[in-house]
Amino acid sequence: MAKIDLPQGTLDLLVLRVLSGGEMHGWGIAQKLNIVSKDALQLQEGTLYPALYRMEAKGWIAAEWAQSDNNRRAKYYRLTKAGRRQLEVEQESWDRLATVIAAVLLAT
Amino acid sequence: MKFAMEWLHQLWFRLRMLFRRAALEREMEEEMQAHLAAAAAARIAAGQTDVEARAEAQRAFGGVARMKERCRDEARFPWLEQLVQDARYAVRSMGARPGFAVVVIALVALGIGATTATFTVADFVLLRPLPFAEPDRLVKVWSTTPGYSRMESSPPNFRDWKNGAHSFASLGAYYSISATLLHGAEPRRIIGTAVTGDVFSALGVAPLRGRAIGTDEDRPGSPRVIVLSYALWQTEFGGAAGVIGRQVILDQQPCLVVGVMPPSFCFPTSDSLFWQATRFDASDYSDSNRDNNLLQVIGRLQPGATLAQARAELEVLAAQTRARFPHENKDVGATVITLADEISNRSRLLLWALVGAATCLLLIACANLGSLLIARALSRRREIALRVALGAGRGRIARQLLTETMLLAVGGGALGVALAAAAVPLLAELVPNTLPVAATPSMDGRILATAIVLTIGAGLAFGAAPLLRLGDLAALRESTRVTGGTSERLRSLLIAGEIGAAIVLLVSTGLLAQALVTVQHVDPGFDPHGVYTVRTELPLPDYNPVARRQAFYDRVLADVRALPQVRSAAWISYLPLSSFRGGIWPVTVPGAEVDPAQQTGCLRYATPGYFATLRIPVIRGRDIAPTDAQNSAFVAVVSESFARRYWPDQNPVGRHFNFAFADREVVGVVGDVRFRGLERTAEPQVYLPPTQVADGGLVFFAPRTLAIRTDGPPTALAASVRAIIHRADARLPLTEEKPMTDWVVQDTATRSTQVRVLCLFAASAIVLAAIGIHGLLSFSVAQRFQEIGIRRALGAQAGDILHLVLRRTLVLTAAGAVPGVVLAYCASRALESLLAGVRPTDATAFGGAILVCALMAALGSLGPARRALRVDPALAIRTE
Numbered sequence: 001m002a003k004i005d006l007p008q009g010t011l012d013l014l015v016l017r018v019l020s021g022g023e024m025h026g027w028g029i030a031q032k033l034n035i036v037s038k039d040a041l042q043l044q045e046g047t048l049y050p051a052l053y054r055m056e057a058k059g060w061i062a063a064e065w066a067q068s069d070n071n072r073r074a075k076y077y078r079l080t081k082a083g084r085r086q087l088e089v090e091q092e093s094w095d096r097l098a099t100v101i102a103a104v105l106l107a108t
Numbered sequence: 109m110k111f112a113m114e115w116l117h118q119l120w121f122r123l124r125m126l127f128r129r130a131a132l133e134r135e136m137e138e139e140m141q142a143h144l145a146a147a148a149a150a151r152i153a154a155g156q157t158d159v160e161a162r163a164e165a166q167r168a169f170g171g172v173a174r175m176k177e178r179c180r181d182e183a184r185f186p187w188l189e190q191l192v193q194d195a196r197y198a199v200r201s202m203g204a205r206p207g208f209a210v211v212v213i214a215l216v217a218l219g220i221g222a223t224t225a226t227f228t229v230a231d232f233v234l235l236r237p238l239p240f241a242e243p244d245r246l247v248k249v250w251s252t253t254p255g256y257s258r259m260e261s262s263p264p265n266f267r268d269w270k271n272g273a274h275s276f277a278s279l280g281a282y283y284s285i286s287a288t289l290l291h292g293a294e295p296r297r298i299i300g301t302a303v304t305g306d307v308f309s310a311l312g313v314a315p316l317r318g319r320a321i322g323t324d325e326d327r328p329g330s331p332r333v334i335v336l337s338y339a340l341w342q343t344e345f346g347g348a349a350g351v352i353g354r355q356v357i358l359d360q361q362p363c364l365v366v367g368v369m370p371p372s373f374c375f376p377t378s379d380s381l382f383w384q385a386t387r388f389d390a391s392d393y394s395d396s397n398r399d400n401n402l403l404q405v406i407g408r409l410q411p412g413a414t415l416a417q418a419r420a421e422l423e424v425l426a427a428q429t430r431a432r433f434p435h436e437n438k439d440v441g442a443t444v445i446t447l448a449d450e451i452s453n454r455s456r457l458l459l460w461a462l463v464g465a466a467t468c469l470l471l472i473a474c475a476n477l478g479s480l481l482i483a484r485a486l487s488r489r490r491e492i493a494l495r496v497a498l499g500a501g502r503g504r505i506a507r508q509l510l511t512e513t514m515l516l517a518v519g520g521g522a523l524g525v526a527l528a529a530a531a532v533p534l535l536a537e538l539v540p541n542t543l544p545v546a547a548t549p550s551m552d553g554r555i556l557a558t559a560i561v562l563t564i565g566a567g568l569a570f571g572a573a574p575l576l577r578l579g580d581l582a583a584l585r586e587s588t589r590v591t592g593g594t595s596e597r598l599r600s601l602l603i604a605g606e607i608g609a610a611i612v613l614l615v616s617t618g619l620l621a622q623a624l625v626t627v628q629h630v631d632p633g634f635d636p637h638g639v640y641t642v643r644t645e646l647p648l649p650d651y652n653p654v655a656r657r658q659a660f661y662d663r664v665l666a667d668v669r670a671l672p673q674v675r676s677a678a679w680i681s682y683l684p685l686s687s688f689r690g691g692i693w694p695v696t697v698p699g700a701e702v703d704p705a706q707q708t709g710c711l712r713y714a715t716p717g718y719f720a721t722l723r724i725p726v727i728r729g730r731d732i733a734p735t736d737a738q739n740s741a742f743v744a745v746v747s748e749s750f751a752r753r754y755w756p757d758q759n760p761v762g763r764h765f766n767f768a769f770a771d772r773e774v775v776g777v778v779g780d781v782r783f784r785g786l787e788r789t790a791e792p793q794v795y796l797p798p799t800q801v802a803d804g805g806l807v808f809f810a811p812r813t814l815a816i817r818t819d820g821p822p823t824a825l826a827a828s829v830r831a832i833i834h835r836a837d838a839r840l841p842l843t844e845e846k847p848m849t850d851w852v853v854q855d856t857a858t859r860s861t862q863v864r865v866l867c868l869f870a871a872s873a874i875v876l877a878a879i880g881i882h883g884l885l886s887f888s889v890a891q892r893f894q895e896i897g898i899r900r901a902l903g904a905q906a907g908d909i910l911h912l913v914l915r916r917t918l919v920l921t922a923a924g925a926v927p928g929v930v931l932a933y934c935a936s937r938a939l940e941s942l943l944a945g946v947r948p949t950d951a952t953a954f955g956g957a958i959l960v961c962a963l964m965a966a967l968g969s970l971g972p973a974r975r976a977l978r979v980d981p982a983l984a985i986r987t988e
Contacts, residue, residue, distance in 0.1 A: 073142075
């Protein structure tokens with residue numbers, strides 16, 4: 001099966017959703033996305049980082065260097081209050097979009 | 109709200125990152141390498157080989173460098189950094205072609221400089237409000253007679269009108285005075301103004317220190333006070349704060365300093381260095397003084413009163429005085445004009461002509477600039493297309509090109525403003541000396557703002573030119589030969605416009621230059637060459653007795669005539685074309701059939717030898733003689749026009765007329781002198797012996813200017829003449845020590861400044877247009893390199909090739925010249941009043957302009973034509 005291109009703007013939503021489960025480093029987020037989506041997403045892993053920087057700049061997530069499980073230094077990202085609110089907003093708008101599209105597709 | 113918060117957070121984040129750039133780079137590297145290592149490790153664990161795992165992890169990640177760049181965009185100020193980067197790139201690419209940058213900067217500087225400088229002067233004189241409170245409410249009241257639309261008024265008339273008028277909040281009168289100030293070691297002669305008590309309240313300007321002259325200080329008994337101008341305060345008193353309350357000696361009278369005016373205060377002109385109260389007494393206001401027209405009158409309109417109301421009121425009041433004093437006030441009316449309208453239409457036109465010329469030059473410079481940048485854009489199309497193909501964003505390229513032209517425009521604009529600032533003081537001659545403003549114009553913020561807007565406009569307009577067909581990928585496939593149909597038509601249009609504007613400038617300059625020469629060749633009626641002049645003051649009351657003055661004149665003249673090389677010398681009231689050109693007095697001739705309004709003559713007292721000194725021809729009769737004494741018959745020498753007016757076709761010698769309070773017999777007729785100006789017709793003149801006047805009478809006209817004819821250089825006399833006068837009276841201050849030719853040159857100074865500036869503009873315009881033609885033809889020859897080669901190979905002769913190139917020049921020149929000539933005709937019509945009789949359709953000016961344009965076009969096409977002739981057919985066909 002061909003992989004799916006991520007629609008514009010949805011990467012933020014996915015990253016926020018993944019981080020809502022607890023703090024995580026970049027590679028962890030990528031791995032999680034691949035596992036959850038069962039490798040169906042056409043995602044260049046590197047594009048995560050500009051998204052993370054952008055969201056950090058906007059104050060949705062915060063970053064901190066810490067020791068990882070295998071005793072290496074890693075940069076951990078976590079959701080802030082503003083990020084949690086943003087997740088709700090984006091989740092809701094995505095749900096509405098999905099409902100509307102489904103309704104249209106079913107009706108015709 | 110949420111958005112604003114995010115935006116602020118973003119800004120804070122970026123600012124923080126600005127100071128930890130190195131850390132950011134390190135962290136990005138560490139984070140991404142960790143990611144790659146972990147991804148590879150996971151794949152190795154899944155059974156892939158080391159090399160495969162690394163390669164696949166890399167592929168899944170994407171380009172590390174590109175990701176880092178995108179991260180940086182989030183953490184920095186990309187537009188700012190790009191701007192710096194663009195500017196650096198622009199400077200580098202300019203450095204690669206310094207000629208181009210220099211030409212562009214020079215063009216912008218020339219256009220902006222010329223417009224800024226001329227507009228500064230025009231704005232200073234014509235547009236800027238005068239430096240008084242509510243200047244549009246200030247008016248001047250003038251007496252009128254059928255001969256003069258603006259005549260001074262007499263003290264009693266002024267007082268009657270002031271008491272009768274209701275349209276004015278205040279109405280004051282003033283006249284020019286000069287006085288000898290004894291403060292330092294040397295006595296100094298200074299020019300000032302005597303004002304009635306209402307002048308300062310009408311002007312409404314607060315003094316810098318102390319107070320102005322009060323409303324009731326103009327009475328005869330009030331204490332003598334003086335208000336200093338800022339300039340006098342600085343030069344004579346060193347700007348000392350304690351000057352208020354100090355006593356100075358002015359014309360031998362102690363006088364209290366009560367105030368200092370601010371530097372911007374010039375009234376009635378910048379020449380006035382101090383102000384005193386008039387102190388008129390009953391005799392000054394008496395009816396016998398009704399025709400002593402010496403006062404200028406300034407007023408502030410009552411709130412709600414209009415100019416028309418004031419004018420109507422003054423006309424009624426003047427009619428009343430006319431009815432009461434039918435003899436003294438015969439035909440005397442009154443009118444009111446706004447202070448701003450005092451400037452003559454000629455001065456106005458002169459300045460607007462310069463602004464128009466500068467605008468022409470700006471347009472020509474812009475057209476050249478446009479043409480140049482289009483050519484450059486075409487030659488860069490391949491470079492740009494290549495960069496687009498290599499992945500540069502079009503927006504980015506556009507921004508970068510715009511940065512480049514903007515940089516050039518700002519450089520040129522700054523240089524232009526600097527040039528203008530340096531040039532403006534040189535244009536001071538263009539400021540009419542009748543205005544209550546400083547003698548030298550100053551630049552203000554509005555002018556600078558206009559210059560900045562012009563600069564940015566030029567930058568944007570011409571920055572957009574290279575964006576034409578930006579990143580057209582077809583350019584890559586094209587050969588090195590570039591074609592540009594539309595842009596070339598646009599360039600041709602610009603060049604034709606340039607030629608048209610150059611013709612307008614050339615014709616106007618030619619006409620005004622001819623007018624200048626015409627005026628300079630006007631015969632003033634005397635020979636100014638070889639004459640040295642100096643003016644002194646004769647302090648009153650010491651010099652009131654005629655005998656005392658005569659003794660002084662005789663002593664000085666005897667010593668001066670004894671100097672080597674001196675031919676003759678004489679004293680005169682006022683020299684022609686010098687600072688005072690008035691003195692028109694009524695004439696009564698028994699039985700003469702002359703329009704009463706024209707019964708006037710210009711009064712001068714002259715010692716014997718004056719006509720010989722100035723080489724004014726004595727046509728009939730004799731010069732004033734030493735024998736014309738107080739107790740002998742009163743005589744007069746009159747000018748030719750005077751004799752013609754009263755005794756046409758008769759011998760005027762021996763005739764009598766009444767003038768300056770006495771009956772006079774004509775003993776001689778001399779040539780007319782243009783004493784009011786080279787461009788004014790000669791007023792009838794009357795010369796009287798200085799002995800034939802009452803003691804203390806008409807002292808304003810007592811001769812105080814010494815004219816000396818010498819065989820040597822006039823200025824060589826300066827030191828000895830000064831010594832002679834000071835031997836006669838050591839107290840006398842000397843002014844106007846200069847050769848007579850200076851007065852004559854000064855009379856055309858405004859005109860010659862204007863013509864000099866116009867010549868500079870016209871010369872620049874010609875050079876620019878020639879460069880424009882050269883550029884366009886060079887480009888088109890380069891473009892048709894192959895075509896020309898093929899033609900040569902097919903047997904075209906040199907003449908055919910020349911025809912090919914020069915036809916373009918001819919078409920361009922004609923296309924520009926025809927509308928140019930039409931516009932030039934309109935311009936010269938508008939300038940007619942400045943042309944001093946030169947016809948606006950003057951063939952020399954038009955023919956000359958067209959010839960110069962043709963010459964310039966030929967010169968511009970010389971280089972390209974030579975290049976076209978040298979095309980080697982073999983080489984041309986092989987190049988591709």
